Amino acid sequence: MAARRIPMLGLVFLLCWAATTQAEYMKYKDPKQAVNVRIKDLMKRMTLAEKIGQMTQIERANASSRVLKDYFIGSILSGGGSVPAPQASAKDWVEMITTFQKACLSTRLGIPMIYGIDAVHGHNNVYNATIFPHNIGLGATRQAQTITSLGFLSLTLYSEIMIRRDPGLVKRIGAATALEVRATGIPYAFAPCIAVCRDPRWGRCYESYSEDHGVVQAMTELIPGLQGDVPPNYAKDFPYVAGKNNVAACSKHFVGDGGTQKGIDENNTIIDAHELLGIHMPAYIDSIAKGVSTVMVSYSSWNGVKMHANRRLVTGHLKKKLGFKGFVISDWQGIDRITTPPGANYTYSVQASITAGLDMVMVPYDYPAFIGTLTNLVNQKVIPMKRINDAVRRILRVKFVLGLFENPLPDPSLGDQIGKQEHRELAREAVRKSLVLLKNGKSSNEPLLPLPKKADKILVAGSHADNIGYQCGGWTIEWQGGSGNITGGTTILDAIRSTVDPATNVVFSEKPDADLVQSNHFSYAIVVVGEPPYAETAGDSLNLTIPEPGPSTIQTVCGAVRCVVVLISGRPVVIQPYLPVMDALVAAWLPGSEGQGVADVLFGDFGFTGKLPRTWFKSVEQLPMNVGDKSYDPLFPFGFGLTTKPAAAVQN
Ligand code: GLC
Helix, strand or coil, X not given: CHHHHHHHHHHHHHHHHHHHHHXXXXXXXXXXXXXXXXXXXXXXXXXXXXXXXXXXXXXXXXXCHHHHHHCCCCEEEECCCCCCCCCCCHHHHHHHHHHHXXXXXXXXCCCCCEEEECCCCECCCCCCXXXXXXXXXXHCCCCCHHHHHHCCCCHHHHXXXXXXXXXXXXXXXXXXXXXXXXXXXXXXXXXXXCCECCCCCCCCHHHCCECCHHHHHHHHHHHHHHHCCCCCCCCCCCCCCCCCCCCECEEEEECCHHHCHHHCCCCEECCCHHHHHHHHCHHHHHHHHCCCCEEEECCCEECCEEHHHCHHHHHHHHHHHCCCCCEEECCCCCCHHHCCCCCCCXXXXXXXXXXXCCCEEECCCCHHHXXXXXXXXXXXXXXXXXXXXXXXHHHHHHHHHHCCCCCCCCCHHHHHHCCCHHHHHHHHHHHHHHCEEEEECCCCCCXXXXXXXXXXXXXXECCCCCCHHHHHCCCECECCCCCCCCCCCECHHHHHHHHCCCCCEXXXXXXCCHHHHHHCCCCEEEEEEXXXXXXXXXXXXXXXXXXXXXXXXXXHHHCCCCEEEEEECCCCCCCHHHHHHCCEEEEEECCCCECHHHHHHHCCCCCCCCCCCCCECCCHHHCCCCCCCCCCCCCECCCCCECCCCHHHHHC
């Protein structure tokens, strides 16, 4: 009897061993398997609840381990200004994300969540991160003299030359940004914004590189900066992320966000298909060719059809015609805003958006309502399982490509990347190249710039001279930005002080009165004024005027002293009335944390090279007015920018 039992025991042991081994080996967990094989294996194991959970992105503020596990949440975001704590360190971020991720990994299938954030000009939510110039400034960093010297160049060909002539700057910014984002444990950035802003009255015009799609197309170089270069022979139109020092990118906002009437944010873009495809679509083609991982849908409408409900463009064009294989994400409460008022018919919002082809929904708060509504729509066969499977396949594809299954947890070794000096030097270079010199001297033979470093006494004046928050603009620490020392960096005043000769007496007054200006015999004055920070709809402006005390500071100072005005703004603003009193005018846009870049060029350590990425109007009555328009009568045309040689070159 005992002898007979041994083979039986052996068989039982063998079966248990086989079962255990089989249970441990799941194809989707095997990195040696092809991505599509892993997706297929994982999807066949997923329940409807697990699939819909993957399509759900919630705001950090209402995430918890319990919620993440109970609802199988696939993604979390930080909205503008949403941080673990004020001035949170990289370590604080890493701890928070590790906690969330471990909760997701503890679910039945252990699918890692993807955490997204608006790193749109550096890792701008994070205290002491390097803040790069906003996109409008980066759009100015191109060599437009190519087109003027060659004349006949088409804008598309010109944009190719622009990449060649300044190939690396935007790409290097992307790579530096990716490192700072990864330093906080985050693998996904909602950038680049590839809006083609056609009317500067739009509050988001500074998020747009240019009014010209050729410039915007060239600036999609940010994508390989963030994600890494797509290798040769890589699958066409497939998302690509090189590794742990890179992040998934997001081209936004699809499509026509920058073309709304009067620049009204989230409004209606009323143009024909030729203009939509010719102006607002090209940069998406570049994005897909560069392996962009995700695309975010615009709040706006095209000819009255909400983009979040536009199946023809999201599924028909982006996914089918252009072959995009990453995932499409909504904007913040973007599906709620399909209806007026928002949320008026949430069932319709869910049905219309998912049917249109959206794959992930930035809910971001009422996830029970989203999940419940979508579940009902699938169970009622209003939304076919095929559509859910397409969405989940795309989301898993990005997560596999991103390496999240192999490296789901943050890499704490990158902590020192936040605000790294090397990144700040890069930002300083970008500031230098973004400055556009619009006037230099009241007559061409008496240029004011470059300014002498050695002078008896100089005046620095204006609301924006000593204010990091103002020089960074919106989407900095807070969604709407802020005033004062909101993060680390160098103000323009500090930069001036450290650049001039030690013997030069620098007097600073935010709002000098006539007495001070006239009684001090200043050698010259630098007046730094402009717009206060804003983001999105809060920035919409029908008059585009510089708010007081900017204009009166210009008049008071420049009326009595030779002056250069440095304009801090997210777009062209009304400047013509003050032009005659200025000796020089520099458009500095929203330079970010490295104000030293402004002083570098003002004092001639580097020459002015920037070119207008947008038309500068004479009056708002002319708007919209863009390069190529039949009636084109600008104050300063697209591509305009005076140049100066570095002071050293002039002396030689
Ligand atoms: C915002 C913006 C979008 C951003 C998202 C998340 O409303 O439209 O650009 O990525 O919400 O913050």
